[in-house]
Amino acid sequence: MTETPQTPDARGHFGPYGGRYVPETLMAPLEEIEHAFYEARQDAEFQAELKDLLKNFAGRPTPLYEAKRLSAELGGARIFIKREDLLHTGAHKINNCLGQILLARRMGKKRIIAETGAGQHGVATATVCALFGLECVVYMGEEDMRRQRLNVFRMRLLGARVESVTTGSRTLKDAVSEAMRDWVTNISTTHYLLGSALGAHPYPMMVREFHRCTGDEARQQMLERTGALPNTVIACVGGGSNAIGIFTAFVPDERVKLVGVEAGGRGLALGEHAARFAGGAPGVLQGAFSYLLQDGDGQVSLTHSVSAGLDYALVGPEHAWLHDQGRAEYVNATDAEALAAARTLARTEGIIPALESSHAVAEALKRAPQAKGEVLLVNLSGRGDKDTDIYRENFPELDNPDAK
Amino acid sequence: MPSSERIARCFAACKEAGRPALIAYLTAGDPEPGRTAEIALALERGGADILELGVPFSDPIADGPVIQRASDRALKAGASVERVLDAAREIRARSEMPMILFSYLNPLLRYGFEKLCADAREAGIDGCLFTDLSVEEAADTVETMRQAGLDTVFLAAPTSTERRLKLVADYSTGFVYVVSRTGVTGEQAQVAGGVDGLVSSLRKLTSLPLAVGFGISKREHVEAVGSYADGVVIGSAVMRVVEQHGAAADLEQHVEQFFKELAGRA
Numbered sequence A: 001m002t003e004t005p006q007t008p009d010a011r012g013h014f015g016p017y018g019g020r021y022v023p024e025t026l027m028a029p030l031e032e033i034e035h036a037f038y039e040a041r042q043d044a045e046f047q048a049e050l051k052d053l054l055k056n057f058a059g060r061p062t063p064l065y066e067a068k069r070l071s072a073e074l075g076g077a078r079i080f081i082k083r084e085d086l087l088h089t090g091a092h093k094i095n096n097c098l099g100q101i102l103l104a105r106r107m108g109k110k111r112i113i114a115e116t117g118a119g120q121h122g123v124a125t126a127t128v129c130a131l132f133g134l135e136c137v138v139y140m141g142e143e144d145m146r147r148q149r150l151n152v153f154r155m156r157l158l159g160a161r162v163e164s165v166t167t168g169s170r171t172l173k174d175a176v177s178e179a180m181r182d183w184v185t186n187i188s189t190t191h192y193l194l195g196s197a198l199g200a201h202p203y204p205m206m207v208r209e210f211h212r213c214t215g216d217e218a219r220q221q222m223l224e225r226t227g228a229l230p231n232t233v234i235a236c237v238g239g240g241s242n243a244i245g246i247f248t249a250f251v252p253d254e255r256v257k258l259v260g261v262e263a264g265g266r267g268l269a270l271g272e273h274a275a276r277f278a279g280g281a282p283g284v285l286q287g288a289f290s291y292l293l294q295d296g297d298g299q300v301s302l303t304h305s306v307s308a309g310l311d312y313a314l315v316g317p318e319h320a321w322l323h324d325q326g327r328a329e330y331v332n333a334t335d336a337e338a339l340a341a342a343r344t345l346a347r348t349e350g351i352i353p354a355l356e357s358s359h360a361v362a363e364a365l366k367r368a369p370q371a372k373g374e375v376l377l378v379n380l381s382g383r384g385d386k387d388t389d390i391y392r393e394n395f396p397e398l399d400n401p402d403a404k
Numbered sequence B: 001m002p003s004s005e006r007i008a009r010c011f012a013a014c015k016e017a018g019r020p021a022l023i024a025y026l027t028a029g030d031p032e033p034g035r036t037a038e039i040a041l042a043l044e045r046g047g048a049d050i051l052e053l054g055v056p057f058s059d060p061i062a063d064g065p066v067i068q069r070a071s072d073r074a075l076k077a078g079a080s081v082e083r084v085l086d087a088a089r090e091i092r093a094r095s096e097m098p099m100i101l102f103s104y105l106n107p108l109l110r111y112g113f114e115k116l117c118a119d120a121r122e123a124g125i126d127g128c129l130f131t132d133l134s135v136e137e138a139a140d141t142v143e144t145m146r147q148a149g150l151d152t153v154f155l156a157a158p159t160s161t162e163r164r165l166k167l168v169a170d171y172s173t174g175f176v177y178v179v180s181r182t183g184v185t186g187e188q189a190q191v192a193g194g195v196d197g198l199v200s201s202l203r204k205l206t207s208l209p210l211a212v213g214f215g216i217s218k219r220e221h222v223e224a225v226g227s228y229a230d231g232v233v234i235g236s237a238v239m240r241v242v243e244q245h246g247a248a249a250d251l252e253q254h255v256e257q258f259f260k261e262l263a264g265r266a
């Protein structure tokens, strides 16, 4: 892992964003994690073990695939897909989990807790806990448990306990709050394996570093395959981990456009979406200062997305900084656009994407026809198996193809 | 603007009387914003020396179930920063009890932090404590609060290292709030062991009064903690009484009676 130009300052600030907005009880533990992380990245043995696990357990490097039929159908740009969906457990989340579990072991922690929205991070956490024989508790909103039943079962099969969270909107934000409450209570034994580029420093930086392999590989693969860098890199943004993972290697390449896609949900009224840049304002939630969906009284708003993994009120602080600097652009895709994009990708390329990743695909579908001669790189952060129930609900005609 | 000195004078008077200052936490707006001042005054009649007026927040990460529910009820009943300040003004018109605004940061940032400090002072607030404001992020906010004449109270925790305790002591005025245990707010059968040690570590670093909170709900806790701390904070136990009797016309009497027992005046 090498330094990147946008590395936060010593207190974890990306410009005005990020930082450490937590109760004092959590400050020393955060310092401990930061210290362990800096030590580990100097430690050749740690790096070798992580590299081995990423390769032989998770399946890195992931392929870079040229979506020729899709590109031809759209009749514009060449579209390349970074296949993070082919990783073990079905999404990019495993990269960060392997890094953090090695760190937890290094810090002597015996118990791992995590939050999950779509369940992908929960499954990845349960997986690495099984791999290292550590106790695992995953907090998940009741509403998300309903939406992602299959992942709840997978976590249990892997030996984790899934705690249903019934406060607030019963989604990811509430699961994070419960995980933080557990952490502050059990700090001496427990590591909080946070699943996105969110929370208090050092999490946003650390999670980025554990995911930057995506962009490092993709940049190299693009050069090998096309002899050039892509014109545009597109990724969906929930908390922001898969996006920062693929963006980081390209940030110094000023000509490469970086595009983050947030959840446009059912429309741009507050409460109907999770488009923090379009509808939010800077604020503090769960440890970090960043763009936040909130009402006029500074209460955090409810969010909506068909995809549980994008359904969160705060965006990772480094994205806020990339946004304000104009280095990355943030757009959104609606539920309907994401669903349609998933169907298009499935039909043209034989790849069923996760609903989160479908938001990135939707943006590629919008841009490609006008971008003849250009190359778009899409980060396909996860596969769609977990979303089969939701696809079925939305495409009822496929259950009964012969009905008129 | 200079500090109101109400907090300092209160701790001095309690010390003179040979007893700890009793600090009552109240989530403003529960069961409804219009009743906050009356409940606060009932707490004072019951023996509270200092009031912590809590601004409800949608995502109270440092709070256990009792205060989470209180915040939910308050928000549903229409609580807002403005209405918390209205309640403070009403209390101040009728009482000289020191008041601390106790809040998560975001509602205050949204209100506008400078305006908040000016309006809070004007409403009779004497100091602020922000649950999720670490000293590392506090330089600007502390400056603004001091300029408005507000005391700045910070949390010290069982996990705080020596270096951090020193920072917390340096940033605090009025008193230091000592968190008794690792965890969220909520009543406990017993006060955590080791908090007396934390209090004596802090004594070496500051001459400010030290108040202990988290998990204190009974008269015996008050007596035990009061033997080594300058102040004792009672929060969830108060909010449980508000929860149990929120619908009753004589809620204020229940609150007063409960606090009298805690204060050893029953």
Ligand SMILES: Cc1ncc(COP(=O)(O)O)c(C=O)c1O
Residues within 6 Å of the ligand: A091, A092, A117, A118, A119, A120, A121, A195, A196, A197, A236, A237, A238, A239, A240, A241, A242, A243, A308, A309, A310, A354, A356, A357, A381, A382, A383
């Ligand atoms: C497949 C997939 N992509 C993306 C996300 C969104 O998270 P992030 O923005 O951190 O990549 C999730 C979260 O659950 C996910 O499962």
